[in-house]
Amino acid sequence: MPRLPRFAPLALALATALPALALAQEAGQRDEHDHDQPRTLDVVEVTASPLRQGIEDLARPVDVLTGEELDGRKSGTLGETLERQAGVQSASFGAGVGRPVIRGLEGARVQVLANGGSALDVSTVSADHAIGIEPFLADQIEVLKGPASLLYGSGAIGGAVNVVDGRVPTAQVGRTVAGRAELRHGSVDDGTVGMARVDADAGALTLHADLFRRDSGDVRIPGYAFSPALIAEEIEEGEDPDHFARGRLPNSALTTEGGALGASWFGERTWFGMAASTYRSDYGIPPGAHAHEEHDDDHDDDHDEHGEEEEIVRLDLRQDRFEARGGIRDVGAFAELNWRVQRSLYEHTELEGDEVGTVFNNTGTEARFExxxxxxxxWRGAFGLQMSHRDFEAVGDEAFVPPSVTRDLGLFALQEKDFGQFKLELGARHERVSVSPDSGADADRNATSLAAGGLWRFSESAHLSLNLNRAERAPTAEELFSDGAHVATQSYELGDASLDTEVALGTELGLHLHHGRFDGKISVYRTAFQDFIYLADTGLEQDDLPLRAWTQADATFTGWEAELGVELADNASGLWNLRVFADQVDARLDDGGRLPRIAPGRVGADLDWQRGAWRARIGAVRVQAQDEVAQFESATDGYTLVDAGIAYHWDVGMAGWEAFLEGRNLGDREARAHTSYLKDYAPLPGRNVMAGLRVSF
Incomplete structure (x- = not known):
């Protein structure tokens, strides 16, 4: 029987404490604010669901980051923006890459969406490929935890992240013009970020325009780029420690820019909109990630400033997206009929010095009808049809995956009904996935997903949720047909065309309490995977690289996450709020082995203060050491990160202005993310102080 995760006692304590705190509040703490009464929460609409419900009305676990909280968390990558959400961490690969990790799952199991549509990039092909979505433009970010396969296909078996940026307006602004802009500068990389957005109504037409740009230099780090274990290994081989990079992470500078134009027309019952957008990014990969350094035996003048001959690899990413959406209301038996079509032209060039190494091309098309x-x-519900087509090609030294065409056709249905205090949610999806390599036989797979959820509102201030699901995922082209050196993972990857469909059987129990000053939630979950697909280290070598093979075995993920918000005081000193969160996931093969890069457990707290035009916060997160590792995988030490921020708001006419100062990793601690392939080559950034100005009108 598997042992309990290390934070399980805290989870049980919180589960017991939440109702107790509420009862204590009800029994004996009364003031002029009448905190005894159940609190009316702001309704946050989850757009990722066709029914567009409030977050409190869903049995499925969903988090939404919006408003001032989102402003305070926005970072250069999506993973870094979300990493303070319970159950979410980031799989960084240098400063330019950070995919979200949800409950220990990442890559091809976590679907990243823009306004409900697939990102249509190649970020799941390799860990060093960036997501073509800009977090600084987001109005809100929705995190669907657990299988989201019913809505978005087998690529969402571990969850989905939906970035809502309004590039195709779905509703009129309500006034002639509205917009926002922001400019900030950070000390850790001498980086500057600027963005601007404008939305305007012109009769029945609503127009949208946005643009952004980010420039940064090499990232400052507290100590050496190499981990202590790797340094010890290099010294043992005769390397001089003075040759190691220190203080700055080499080749971590980046430039990212883009923008969009969109417009929608709104009639009495119908609407139609279009948008065109572009995303450009030029970012470096820290040395050691793409090539082992070559050293002269005598360590002579061939060394650079760090004493190494390093292969400088930069990635030049370009993505152009075109999207059309529309809908009609009140059509016979249907309240709404909605559709979406999008097309993406993606090119990603890896430059090795002045030479072109590998070029990735991906042309993707997706259509969806709801x-x-x-x-x-x-009974309320929705059903729909989703189709996608991906034409992928990689040419060059890192072309470890052959050209292929992937076709996906899926049908889905959702239904729900209230039975007084109890709400029932049901869903089903079936899809057919076909992967056709440039040479060889096609790989055709079926994937069927079923889900049932219940929401029991046993009081006005508390509800209990239970979710049961059976989800399937078809293997990707990379898992099926890889055969070559993959320098991002420092291995020779070998696919298996006979891989079967992956099956996940999941159960989750959640409790949510919102009473008076308290708002808390806790959930425990278990997912048993049949034929879990993972990259296994064989212990062999090919072409002087470790041979790793895509294989299947049964695996089990168990975990929990908890969050508690408390209004500490609301008096002459201001409004004080405390948020505490913690999470833990335990993932292992059923034969007893461990899986690689599993997120370690965490506990964190944030104290927020607001008084008049001022607001401020201070917080910290403690990340555990991860020593329960896969074979041939290195462990990582624990670390604590402290951050803080302060902002002042003022109004000029119809415009609201805000000046802010934010600090991250204020202790300048060395931190290595266990979820990263680069944990031994590139620590997280050191102390970063950011100053900026934002305006909305």
């Missing part, structure tokens, strides 16, 4: 039914005998 029908939202009118309520029938208490």
């Amino acid at each position: 029908a939202v039914q009118r309520e029938f005998k208490g």
Whole structure:
């Protein structure tokens, strides 16, 4: 029987404490604010669901980051922006790359969406490929935890992240013009970020425009770029420690820019919109990630400033997206009929010095149709059809995956009904995935997903949720057909065309309490995977690289996450709020082995203060050491990161201005993310102090 995760006692304590705190508040703490009454929460609409419900009305676990909280968390990558959400961490690969990790799952199991549509990039092909979505433009970011396969296909078996940026307006602004802009500068990389957005109504037409640019230099780090274990290994081989990079992470500078134009027309019952956007990024990969350094035996003048001959690899990414959306209301038995079509032209060139190493091309097309039914005998729901086509090609030294065409066709249905205090949610999806390599036989797989959820509102201030699901994931082209040196993972990868469909059987129990000054939630989950697909180290070598093979075995993920918000005081000193969160996931093969790069457990706290035009916060997160590792994988030490921020708001006419100062990793601690392939080559950034100005109108 697997042992409990190390934070399990805290989870049990919180589960017990939440109702107790509420009862204590009800029994004996009264003031002029009447905190005894159940609190009316702001309704946050989850757009990732066709029914567009409030977050409190969903049995499925969803987090939404928006408003001032989102402003305070925005970073250069999506993973870094979300990493303070319970159950979410980041799989960084230098300063330019950071994919979200949800409950220990990442890559091809976590779907990244822009306004409900696939990102259509190649970020899942390799760990060093960036996501073509800009967090600084987001109005809100929605995190669907657990299988989101019903809505978005087998690539969301571990969850989904939906970035809502309004590039195709879905509603009118309500006034002639509205917008926002922000400019900030950070000390850790001498980086500057600027963005601007404008939305305007012109009769029945609503227009949208945005642009952004980020420039930064090499990132400052507290100590050496190499981990102590790697330094010890290099010294043992005769290397001089003075040759190691220190203080700055070499080749971590980046430039990212882009923008969009969009417009929508709104009639009495119909609407239609289009948008065109572009994303450009030029970012470096820290040395050691793409090539082992070559050293002269005598360590002579061939060394650079760090004493190494390093192969400088930079990635030049370009993505152009075109999207059309529309809908019609009140059509017979349907409350809404909505559709979306998008196309992406993606090119990603890896430059090795002045030479072109590998070029990745991906042309993707996706179409989606959703029908939202009118309520029938208490049942509400939607069903739909989704199609996608991906034409992928890699040419050059890192072309470890052959050219292929992937086609996906899926049908889905969602239904829900309230039975007084109890709400039932049901869903099903079936899809057919076909991967056709440039040479060889096609790989055709079926994937069927089923889900049932229940929400029991046993009081006005608390509800209990239970979710059961069976989800399937078809293997990707990379897992099926890889055969070559993959320098991002420092291995020779070998796919297996006979890989079967991956099956996940999941159970989750959650409790949510919002009473008076308290708002807390806790969930425990277990997912048993049949034929879990992972990259296994064989212990052999090929072409002087470790041979790693895509293989399948049964695996089990168990974990929990908890969050508690408390209003400490609301008096002459200001409004004080405390948020505490913690999470833990335990993932292992059923034969007893460990899986690589599993996120370690964490506990964190944030104290927020607001008084008049001022607001401030201070917080810290403690990340555990991860020593329960896969074979041939290195362990990572624990670390604590402290951050803080202060902002002042003022109004000039119809415009609201805000000056802010933020600090991250204020202790300048060395931190290595266990979820990163680069944990031994590139620590997280050191102390970063950012100053900026934002305006909205």
